[in-house]
Every structure is written in C-alpha cells, then in structure tokens.
Amino acid sequence: MSNRATLIPAGRQLGVIGAGVMGQTLIKGLLSAGLLTTDQVWAAEHSPERREQVARDLGIAVFEDYGAALPRTDIVLVCVKPSQIGPAMATMREHGPSPDTLFISILAGVTTTQLEAALGLPNPWVRAMPNTPAVVGEGMTVVCRGRDASAAHVETARRIFCAVGRCEVVDEQYCNAITALSGSGPAYMYLVLEALADAGVKVGLPRHLALELVAQTMLGAARMVQVTGRHPAALRDDVTTPAGCTIGGLLMLEDGKIRSVLARAVEEATRIVDELGRSASAN
Ligand SMILES: NC(=O)c1ccc[n+]([C@@H]2O[C@H](COP(=O)([O-])OP(=O)(O)OC[C@H]3O[C@@H](n4cnc5c(N)ncnc54)[C@H](OP(=O)(O)O)[C@@H]3O)[C@@H](O)[C@H]2O)c1
Known part of the structure; x- marks a missing residue:
C-alpha cells in the first residue's frame, strides 16, 4: 500500500494554517515525496497576494475562510508564528473541527499544554520541530505527543515528516533545545x-x-x-x-x-x- 493511501484516505484532506516560509516548505516537500497529491491538501492564508502566490506556485486550494473544508480534513498542520496562535485557534474553534481531527504544530517554543489551551477543544495535538531542508527531502524533525494524542497520532506525524527527511520521537522537555539546534x-x-x-x-x-x-x-x-x-x-x-x-x-x-x-x-x-x-x- 502506498504512503499516500494510508496517510489520507480518498476524499480526505490535510489543511495547513499559515502558508509562509515553513508552511510552503512542508507542502512542497510532501507533494514532491508523493505523500499527498495537490487535491489532498489545502492552505489558509491572510493576505490575498499570498493566497494567489501559493495557489499558483503549489497548485493547491488556498482559502481565506477554510470552514467549508474542515469536515473533510483529518489533519491540520499549524504553521503560524508563535505570537499568532491565539487568534488562529480562536477562528478554528469557531469553525468547529471534527473531534478526531489531529492537530500538528510546528511553532517554536509553544508547548502542547499551551496549544491545547489555545484551541480549547479536546482534539489531539502533536508538537513538531522541522527544518527547511525538508523542501529537498533532507529535513530533520522531532515530534512529541500531547496529552490527548495516541501513539497512532504520533506515528501519523512521524510518517509525514519522514517523507521529507529524518524524524525522531522525543520527550517534550527537549523541544526548545532541539529548536535552537536543528530548527535554526x-x-x-x-x-x-x-x-x-x-x-x-x-x-x-x-x-x-x-x-x-x-x-x-x-x-x-x-x-x-x-x-x-x-x-x-x-x-x-x-x-x-x-x-x-x-x-x-x-x-x-x-x-x-x-x-x-x-x-x-x-x-x-x-x-x-x-x-x-x-x-x-x-x-
Ligand atoms: N522558518 C524556519 O526555519 C522554521 C523552522 C522550524 C519551525 N518554524 C516555525 O514555523 C512557524 C512559521 O514560521 P515561518 O517562518 O513559516 O513564518 P511566516 O513566513 O511568517 O509564515 C506564517 C504565515 O501564517 C500566516 N498566518 C498567520 N495567522 C494566520 C491565520 N490565522 N490564518 C491564516 N494564515 C495565518 C501569516 O500571514 P501574515 O504574515 O499576514 O500574518 C504568514 O503568511 C513559526 O511558528 C516558527 O516558529 C520555523
């Protein structure tokens, strides 16, 4: 069975909140690794210019309001700046994601406890720290498990990042040091x-x-x-x-x-x- 078929079932999607440097890097890496096809991923972006650029360069749907896409979204990859997490999760909460949607954050320094509180819903979270060589399939990522995430959720996140390089599962206490070492x-x-x-x-x-x-x-x-x-x-x-x-x-x-x-x-x-x-x- 291919990676793609087991990561996202037919008709289901992965959504990316914030298609800046890192959001685009990961989408490009996942598309070129063949883990996802362009119709299996969407992104949400603030500015019309950025939405147009991302849609043109990556060939994916890019929304201002992603509410209609959420019911078919199994995984949400959160790629906003640490200071933007509060408003981004308030919008997400208003849209009401399905209770089993897995959230993966790549935010530097923001703990799973903070992420869980920002969303304010019992969805599972995995915290990840990737780096930009993911775009050429040579990324180094670590993932760690939030309170409501299962081993299967961590494995799903690990498979996403293994598609764009190497990935290790670590205890969250190491995350900030890892951000400073391999993230930067x-x-x-x-x-x-x-x-x-x-x-x-x-x-x-x-x-x-x-x-x-x-x-x-x-x-x-x-x-x-x-x-x-x-x-x-x-x-x-x-x-x-x-x-x-x-x-x-x-x-x-x-x-x-x-x-x-x-x-x-x-x-x-x-x-x-x-x-x-x-x-x-x-x-
Ligand atoms: N850059 C790296 O090498 C690296 C490596 C590992 C991890 N990270 C982490 O990755 C995250 C993103 O970093 P980045 O360098 O990619 O930042 P970035 O280029 O500023 O990308 C963030 C994007 O998200 C958009 N955004 C913010 N809130 C949004 C919302 N509610 N809905 C839709 N779009 C929203 C921003 O738009 P506006 O600018 O218009 O607000 C911006 O385009 C950070 O948390 C950072 O800690 C970065």
Whole structure:
C-alpha cells in the first residue's frame, strides 16, 4: 500500500494554517515525496497576494475562510508564528473541527499544554520541530505527543515528516533545545558554508568552485558521521596527518574558540525559544 493511501484516505484532506516560509516548505516537500497529491491538501492564508502566490506556485486550494473544508480534513498542520496562535485557534474553534481531527504544530517554543489551551477543544495535538531542508527531502524533525494524542497520532506525524527527511520521537522537555539546534541549524550551516567559501576565494579559488567544494564537503562529512556511526573526533583524526596542513588549520579554528562560540550560539537561541513560548501565552 502506498504512503499516500494510508496517510489520507480518498476524499480526505490535510489543511495547513499559515502558508509562509515553513508552511510552503512542508507542502512542497510532501507533494514532491508523493505523500499527498495537490487535491489532498489545502492552505489558509491572510493576505490575498499570498493566497494567489501559493495557489499558483503549489497548485493547491488556498482559502481565506477554510470552514467549508474542515469536515473533510483529518489533519491540520499549524504553521503560524508563535505570537499568532491565539487568534488562529480562536477562528478554528469557531469553525468547529471534527473531534478526531489531529492537530500538528510546528511553532517554536509553544508547548502542547499551551496549544491545547489555545484551541480549547479536546482534539489531539502533536508538537513538531522541522527544518527547511525538508523542501529537498533532507529535513530533520522531532515530534512529541500531547496529552490527548495516541501513539497512532504520533506515528501519523512521524510518517509525514519522514517523507521529507529524518524524524525522531522525543520527550517534550527537549523541544526548545532541539529548536535552537536543528530548527535554526540550517542558518548556522549556511553561515559556516559561506565563510569557508570566502576562505577559498581568499586563497585564490573562483567563488563558484569554492562554494561547490565546501557544500559537497559539508554533505560528505555529515554522511560519514551518519553512515559509519563513528565519533566525529575519530573521523577528524583520520584526516589529520602529523605535521600536515589540516592540524595547522584546526589549531587556528581552536584559537578562534569555535567550540565555545557554537555552544554559546545554541544556548542563546534556546533562551530566545523559551521566551517566544512564554510570550505566546500572553497573546
Ligand atoms: N522558518 C524556519 O526555519 C522554521 C523552522 C522550524 C519551525 N518554524 C516555525 O514555523 C512557524 C512559521 O514560521 P515561518 O517562518 O513559516 O513564518 P511566516 O513566513 O511568517 O509564515 C506564517 C504565515 O501564517 C500566516 N498566518 C498567520 N495567522 C494566520 C491565520 N490565522 N490564518 C491564516 N494564515 C495565518 C501569516 O500571514 P501574515 O504574515 O499576514 O500574518 C504568514 O503568511 C513559526 O511558528 C516558527 O516558529 C520555523
């Protein structure tokens, strides 16, 4: 049986509230993975310009008022900003979703307890934290279970995110740290990638070549960790010849405190996610 047939039965749909950067990323990823067809997904958006753009680019129905679509909707993916959850769920409550509709949130910092309270109905919630490489099938997502969600609901969410990359089920206590590490992670990687490409230009390489070398090296090093299961330090030792150029480069990175800078960046991002969650409650 195909993924599609088991995720959404014929005639049923998945709705996306908020088709911004992440909503569109996930819809594109799910469509290109073949988990859904364009007639099995709808989105809701505020602005007429955004509705027109999403309908044109993704070929799906995009509503201002999604009330008529709710009776045939099994899963609602909530992709609004944390500060927008209160009004978005008030509208949802007015429309009255079916009691077994599964809600999946990707909101940074907003707990399942806050989500359940914002909707104010006994529907099951799964909290997820994906990242943008989902659009090319290389996303990293974690999912965790809300109070009224069953193991089957968590499995449904896991299958959605496995279609666009890897997905782990975790305890909710880790969610904010994960948001700061892998949710924000692509931005850190792009910064490192750009900086190393600049370094290539500094030592005389054409920019397009430097960028290709760095991107493939980052991909290759990450795959080495995943495929071999070896510790990154052991893999690093393998390429560090005594008195060679690599140890010279590594020592310069250590002089620049690369480890503590990265740790502090993730620590600061975690603090901000905690704050986003607290202020979402206040809205
Ligand atoms: N960006 C990332 O890399 C990333 C990664 C993981 C998780 N997240 C989470 O994903 C969520 C969305 O982030 P984003 O970057 O995609 O934000 P975004 O681009 O601002 O998208 C949110 C969209 O939802 C629309 N919206 C808000 N309330 C609505 C409602 N009641 N009905 C219909 N549409 C509504 C917004 O319209 P208006 O702008 O007109 O209000 C906007 O177009 C956030 O909670 C974030 O924490 C983001």
